[in-house]
Amino acid sequence: MSKNSQSSTNSSSSIFSTESLDLKSILFRYLGIWPYILVFSLAGLLYGFINNRTTNPIYSIDSTILITESKSALGNDLFDPSALNQSRSNLQNEIGILRSFSLAEETVAGMNLNVAYFKEGFYRNTQLYGNVPILVSVDWKRPQLTGVFFKIKVIGTDSFELYLEKKSKSFFKSLNPFNNTRYERVEVNEGVFEFGELISMDNFELKIENIYASDQEEIVFKLFDNYSLANMYRGSVQIEPYGNSSTILSLRMSAVDRRLGEDYLNKLMETYLNRELREKNKASENTIRFIEQQLLGITDSLNFVEDKLEAYRTQNRIFNLSQEGSVAFARLQELEKEKSRIDINLKYYQNLQIYLNSDKISELIAPSVVGLTDPLLNALVANLSELQSDKVRLSANYAEQAPAMREIRNKIESTKRTLIENVNAAIRNTELALSEINSKVRLAEREIDALPETERKLLSIQRQFSINENIYIYLLEKRAEAQITTAANLPKNMILDKAKASYAPFAPQTSKNLMLGLLVGFFIPIGFTFLKDFFNDKIEDIKELEKKMVVPFIGAIGRYEGDSAIPVLTNPRSTVTESFRSLRADTAYLLPMQDKLTLLFTSCISGEGKTFTSINIASVYSLMGKKTILLGLDLRKPKIAEDFGMVNDIGVSTCLSSALSWREAVKNTGYDNFHVILSGPIPPNPAELLLQDRFKEMMAEIKAEYDVVILDCPPVGLVSETKQLFSHADLSFFVFRQGYSSKGNVDVLNNLVEKGGVSKIYGILNDVHVDKYKYGYGYGYGYGYGYGNNSYGYHDEEKISFKKKYSKKIKKFFQKF
Template identity: 55%
Template sequence: MYPNTPNPSNSGQNPFMVQKEDEIDLKILLFNYLQYWPLILASMVLGLFLAFGFNRYSTSIYKVESSVLVEDEEPALGMDLFESAGFSGLQSKSNIENEIGILKSFSLAEEAVSELNLNVQYYEEGFITTNQIYQKLPIVLTVDWNQSQLVGGGFRLEVIDENSFELSIEDDEFKIYNPDDPFYKILPEEEITLEKSVYSFGEQIKGDFFSFKVDLISAVPEDVFQFSLADTPTLALKYKEELAVAPINKQASILSLSLETPVRKLGEDYINKLMEMYLQRELEEKNLASENTVKFINQQLSGISDSLTFSENKLQQYRTENKVFNLSEEGSVIFERLQELEKEKAQTEINLKYYQTLSEYLENNQAGEIVAPSIVGVTDPLLNSLVERMSELQAERIRLTSNFTEQSPAVRENANTMQNTAKALKENVTSAIANTNNLIADLNNQIRMIERDVNSLPETERNLLGYQRQFTINENIYIYLLQKKAEAEITKASNMPKNAILDFAKSGQEPVAPKRSLNLLIGLILGLILPIGFITIKDFLNTKIEDPKELENQIKVPLIGMVGRNNSEDALPVLNNPRSTVTESFRSLRADMTYLSQQKENLTILFTSSISGEGKTFVSINMASVYALMGKKTILIGLDLRKPKIAEDFDLANDKGMSTCLSSNTPWQSVVKTSGHPDFDVILSGPIPPNPAELLLQEKFTTIVDEIKEAYDVIVFDCPPVGLVSETKELFALADISFYVFRQGYSMKGNTQILNNLVEKGGVSKIYGILNDVHIDKGYGYGYGYGYGYGYGGNSYGYHEEEVQLPWWKRALRRKN
């Protein structure tokens, strides 16, 4: 029935050295938190309220998504020849990671931001928050970005009338943007101020670091707006970081572009413009080859055009002067043979010029200006494949270096591939130049052989043949170049990006942030966790004894009982209110004496504590009172000679007492005073002596106690705190049972070590613990089955006069039990 109660018959061993296991009673822990349920409930309601307010007034963020198809190009003719040679990296294929890098590149974002003109952001003031305006602007700012501007801060504009407005600085966190160094911004050295507060619409507003004008569109008087300036590099970097690009799955070559933004239309416009710039850049790279071809042909045409005009004039002049217009039959045959050879020689020389130009480009690392061989009539499939691949690699390098460093894996791989391709191309070009020179030499030999036949013709016809021959050569070359130029322009006009937009940007219907349901749940959880955490930390840092279970685990003697809080000012509740719950707790302690005193007829009980104020005098008085109610002849002896209190509780004068008997020959019978109850007498401590410890240690005191034991059934010692004075340790030998009093919410947890030392080192036996002033509920009923708050304590179903209303959760548990 009583935990850790010693067996009285086992007197040969220390009955108090009891092994106690540390265990956590979850039920007690639960009810410890339940006593704070109003605080926890209020915290949860507050958490829900704050989460609702956050959802209500925070800016909604929407996700804008689109998709791009990245198509792989077919390998160029002849590229399969390099696979066996170890040039597999030359194969034309799209690299998904590279395309992702291009879409997230700073340069592409900068082009999109510049096209959309997003450098001014407008906001409309709300009740609590401000919302960005993107469409249907009420005012429009025109900013001079050719001079320094204040960026990052904010201005406030209030419309006065249709002609004027008031301008002020709302946020002075400005930085200075310098167009000469756009990627580096500095802080203003002085506070930014405006020359005046009222300006006119259309007026140029200038300062040391700003210049802009405001035009009225649809705003009305008293409208209030905010605006801020942002430079293009900063915006491009911002959108570059916010844009997410990823393949829809590992096997697909479809890229998904997404952007989270508070302004849905702005996000849609940005992604659409970004995709447009992406495809336009790709098309420009494709058109670069055609443009280079046209440029090369125009250079050739500029030289041949003059030669054609000159030879035409010479031919016409000769015909006119010599009146010779046609060749003879023999001359016509010779001319046709020469014309074929000269035409072939001219085309071969153009090819030679192309090879030489190509070689110079490769030597000077001008791969971006290479002309496609097929455009100028070179039909070598291997050379065409190499040149085409070289152009693609050069374009890819330009795109990669705009977003990656030279040491990045993608750029290094591109550089290695270009080096291998250039090496193969140089070898092919060198071989082509040698073969072309041999072909030209052979054609020259054939022409010289035919020219021998020309010498057999008459001089007039021979000269006409020469002029005709020169004119025809130039004319054929000119026509041939015009044809190739037209082909290049047609190719440029027919170029299309290999990639395509699958889905244009579209915003979701519901915002992705704030997550309203999740926020409410987080608010509810935080509202629950924070007070529980506070309670846990408070209990952890609490140095006072509150939990009876914890006290029982810390002391090495049984905790024999608990005394509830005396809510009245009466220090004698047992005598004056015998049906109170406090009286019942002392009756419970009296009943326990039957098991602790080994059926003794006379009983001496000692009460002490660690420090003053723990209620040992209150417990002593009422313990003596509860025995007096039984009809036992009881006496209470005040032994706290330093700080007596019993006299005040009984309204007696402390003029004589135990100190009087011990310091003089006064018999103890003469200092006995009545308490008002026939079976209850009191010996006060008496006047405070100069040597209280020495008085109590006299043999005379032991003699007095022996005489008192013969006269009374129950003797109660109210001793001084053992933690403060030394004489109490000597008094334990005079008592049959000793009680060590702790007070809930007052006694320090470290005081338990004083009691443990008395048992372990002082050899004190037959001592028990009592918890006084129990009023803090640390768990339903404490789990003791005796004392306060359970059985006869608390709400006792009409057994006592003072009814204590239990909390609703305790009443519910009792109904279940």
Template identity: 55%
Template sequence: MNQQPNHSPYQVIEEEETLDLRKLLFKYLRYWPYILVSAIIGVAGAFVLTKYMTSVYKIEATVLISDDKPSLGADLFDGGNLFAPKNNIENEIGILKSFSLAEEAIGSLDINVSYYEDDLFKKRQVYGNIPVYVQVDWTHPQMVGGQWKIEVLDNKSFNLSLEKDDFALFNPQDPFYKTKLDQLNFQEGTYQFGQMIEGEHFKFQIDNTSSYHGETIFITLIDTPTLALSYKEKIDVTPFNKQASLLALSLETPLRRLGQDYLNKLMEVYLERELKIKNQASENTVRFIDQQLSGITDSLTFFENRLQKYRSENRIFNLSKEGTIIFERLEALERERGEAELRIKYYQTLQTYLSNEQLNDLVAPSVIGIQDPLLNSLVINLAELQSERVRLSANFSDQTPAVREVKSKIQSTRQALLENVNSALSNNENLMAQLNQRVRNVERDINALPETERNLLGIQRQFTINENIYVYLLQKRAESEITKASNIPNNTILDYARAGNIPVAPKRTLNLLVGFILGFVIPIVIIVGRNFLKVKVEDPEELEHTLKVPLISMIGRSSYSDKKVVLTKPRSMVTESFRNLRADMAYLLPNHKGSLTLSFTSAISGEGKTFTAFNTASVYSLIGKKTIILGLDLRKPRIADDFGLTNDVGMSTVLSSATDWRTVVKPSGFPYCDILLAGPTPPNPAELLMQPKFAQVMKEIQQEYDVVIMDCPPVGLVSETKELFQYADINLFVFRQNYSHKNAVQVINDLKTKGGIKKLYAVFNDVYIVNSYGDYGNYGYGYGYGNGKSYGYHEEEEKKPWYKSLLSKAKD
């Protein structure tokens, strides 16, 4: 064995990893047919999907929210923040998107039955011009959510069956909770149009409007709470901007007419609700006046009859001059006392309402003639705050900040109003006491009149009092009715619902773009995932970066079935790879004298170390070097099978007996190349190779041959290979593309760092790299020049079509 120099022309250089965009691009461009086909499929799929998707239209409407003018006296409470702006935009948005408003609108539209017709790939919903009309008795339990199938037999009868049986049971006694129906008590059959179809869980009637023989219609029953919840989620209400009090309502639906009808009805219900709340004060006033009139009417009738009877019986129709003066004085006092009494009754009623928190029944004091600006403002604002609380409570919980704020304002205003009412009631009671005293003073003057005239005056006095109050109440009642009739909502519909001409979905351009991107990205993701999950060595540059020893040669994939490719195809590109390996040996051992010994090993069996060893020996024999191949894999010899020899004698025979090694050497059939086979498998191969006789045999072989090629066992499987490295000038570790495991790199790295093996190098075998053009890649001489054309330097190997190359690559 020759001494090895300590230096080597091949050094492993630690480099900072950088991203090679060109390499990365070429790496994925090799799969361009797959990516192209996938992108085309993605675009085609998106086109078909878009064509048959249901078009969705956007329905839009506009509502103008008007701010109320502040009531008289409201500015007195601005500092206490008792009165917020009457129309808060956020509150109005919440009301328009509320469940209760949606429920009321749906109840007015009669859209609880959805009608469908068969289309090319799906069922298409129809609205408006429906062939049949279904009347549902929603006071009866109903099967909702599933689908019924109606097959028209003639203009009088039809066949009814179940199309989809995923029904739930709607119970009108508990409308917000539905149970799933596992057993359907319905029997398919023939029914008459106009006949009531009734069962335990259904009750409806189907009428014929414009259906024809053979037509098929599908219907789905949907309860109002479910529909209301669905539309509540679909509708979008947004302000135009922060300064404007305009709200834009929008809804996306495949049925333009249905969307328009719903939005218009929703706005109408919204305004009706506002008007109803606004009319509540007038209705409370009329109710209060009617309660007062019920007692006054009876008294007025009684005293009117009594007055007529007294005049008739006593033949006295007019008072004397003195009596008339006294009566006028008394009438004025009684009128004033009657108004005071009415005010006291109003204050007492108001006091009761406030104490019992009957805030919905409040009556404004101005409607009964009480001209107190502060009191009037307090009552009106409290009524409006109560209405606001009712509206908010229908959409938000009591813990919502807006509801809590309104409740706080109601309590503050109620307390202020109650204190004001108590004070006003006390003042009016004092006024009543004063009026009573003045009336008693006048009554003393009445006693001076004759008895007949005195009695007439008393009866006429009672009649006049009741008449004045009656007339006064009738006047106020008429004023309240006029006010109620003249009320209009503060808010108005600016733009009624209208649908756009162009569907907002599906978006054809976007879908095609998404289809293209998905078609483009999915194969790349699959390729990246496949590469990430691959445990086999594939990329030469990746292998070179992970190795701690130099990668000195790459042997291309041979397309020939004969493994003796160097000897049988001397002008092939694979042969040129082995010539390069031979040339590298001169650089690895620049001052080497005498015999050259090379060892070949790998991590596992099947990586091509025998193929590499024999063809390396062959390139030396071609230049007249006397070369021998030693089969040292005593456990699993392969050389004899690969080259058609009989493995009857060999190295195991020499080491286990007194046989001279020269007698077991076999010719390869080619000049300058001999083979010493492994021989029959011994029971102790490791011990045989480590005995002194093997060292003596190796010494003799190296003296007689110019080049000694050692075909060693896989170092990752057996232990004796490490002992064989000491006999070689250069140790070559063979990797095979798409066959060697990546953890084999750690095996050779450990040999270098922990095992202290000198002159250890890597060879990459069976390398097949396709560039962006589908030709052999640019690594080493064995892969052609440029685009892979030989220009006469090498024999032309059979080229596979690009699709076959990719298929073979995919199999690897």
């Protein structure tokens, strides 16, 4: 029968729905592993449940802060016309500062978080914060044992037992508790101690006070150095802007304790604003320090002149000036006041010049403090001070070569150059003004020289007193103004929303964890099976085998797990016997009205079941009353003798290599109409023997005498002589074995047909077992009716004990290795 005719015969079923059959095969494939799916799904569900029970609830804490854009006192584009993205850059800088380690370290240092307390539970430890049953005081001047859990058990109300939870582990021992740590195996002397007692050991020193802990209560605590705390909390905070054009930053962190998370986030923002305010107040503090330095000198001078004035008046009994002297003194006093102001301005410019040349930018004093109203100079000093503050803040989080640091250094240098030029010009102008006022003072002094000597001396002393008094009052006013400015300063940024924790924890997500565990457990065996099938190069599916073969597929032989190699004769009502009968019926359909026939069976490699198929198909014909003979042509690896329990003393090899007649080599199997010629002793030249003319003559005589001749040939994929034997057969069958034969074996068959010229050859799949996919193959004609182990009580199967059945499976499993 041609492949086309066979396909048309199957049209009623195979064309019915190819996709439906494939999907059904896949479905039944995975239904076959339902116990594993069930077990792994339950295991995944259990894992999700345990994860939910052992994980502390985690809350989300949110807050917002407004970042005010930095605007230069000189305008936006006077010194940096190319800084188009300055606002965005400033926002990123502020984010960097908020994420900086130094800010986190300063925050935790102000919160007293170096001791964490925990309450032991059955599933997990719960952190205690705020209202704790004990208070641990730590001497951080000494190295302390950090990163390890201490556990105490309260005994009564006055004492407790102290020990480490895990003694065999390496712990952090802080050499510098606020910076460096290293691993070291430590030994702790455990024992009973009194509350309030100083516990001093080589690895730590601490004191424990009882707040409200009760008898037999167990409490766990852990020491953290600020370095570790800062790293831990720094990594837990997420900072991002609300949008591309927004300068509002959202701060979010997760914490197991709602109050602890809120306190940390609030403290972080407070520390951030305080640091900014400290930098902002530096200018005012520098001003106050400058004024106080001036006041120290002027106070001494004022006191000296005041004492001198009183002494002169008393000695000379002169207390008031004449009208002419009063007018001259008033004129001179105004000039001296103006000269004092110019002197202060000149001294300010000179100090400013010194600070700029020595890079003491942080000590700059605003010009307005000394009464200078030059808008450009005030703007330059304010801008330079602000840039220096920004540089200090950025240096805590950025390296010197970072783009942000390079940018701000360039701005500082540009502003400083401009400021130095303005200061130099101001010094020249002030010196000219001072020279001019000195000339006016000298003219006024000539008028005073015309007065009487006593009045003239009094006027001179009173003049000195007035000058110092005016300067003293002026400096006091400026100091008060600077102090008011310092007190009134506010950070340019502001907190919009204080930290607020979510009402419910966002983790663990109990339903999600359970569902995820269930799904993972469900898909693990499915995925494993899929990968196993994907990388499996063995023939499993009949339909896949059909698609790959260029010849028709004629039938499938079910799995047989009995001991006998001839189930057709030993168990004629079994399902495997029925599959051989179906194969015989298909053969009759292929060769109608032919009384005598010769059938050839081969395979690609050894172990695929060609001998088993040959013996049983011969048995089926013998049961029909057909005179049948089985020829063992596999001269290299004979197996028929073993299956029949015969001695392989004579056979085909002896007939072809000696004068022995083939009739003398025929052996009776013990069953009616069934004879066999064994392979015989293994010859040195099996291929040459089968190619002799004598073999052709022997085959002609055997065909004439027997109704059915079955040829059990060697594997065609391993030896060459089988290709010459196809010409002796009316029909040839290529045997594959499910789960054993490689998919590449199909190419061997296809090459025989396409390149070797072999015709009238059909494919057979042996050892097909229903439990492979739990789906019965072969809806079409010739697919082996009733193969497998489930015949619904219609066939009589050989009873195999449980022990024997599974011992064979175990043996086969280890044979794979």
